[in-house]
Amino acid sequence: MIVLTQEQVQAMKMLEPTRLQVMNPQTSEVFVLVPLSQASSTDYGAGTWTDEERDLLRLEACQMLDSWGTDA
Numbered sequence: 060m061i062v063l064t065q066e067q068v069q070a071m072k073m074l075e076p077t078r079l080q081v082m083n084p085q086t087s088e089v090f091v092l093v094p095l096s097q098a099s100s101t102d103y104g105a106g107t108w109t110d111e112e113r114d115l116l117r118l119e120a121c122q123m124l125d126s127w128g129t130d131a
Contacts, residue, residue: 061124
């Protein structure tokens, strides 16, 4: 889980989105954040994740957090 900063929480409150878009500034790849209460298990693909898939997701999330607030 990635914990938002206060600045990010304030930005989300201003937008009041149901599906907030965030962008990786290094790749320009866009992701959609969906509130857990609105997500269904089918939104994330079928089956369980492998250790490799979880490791890759963790690495990508860490890279995004490391670059947060820097110019691409």
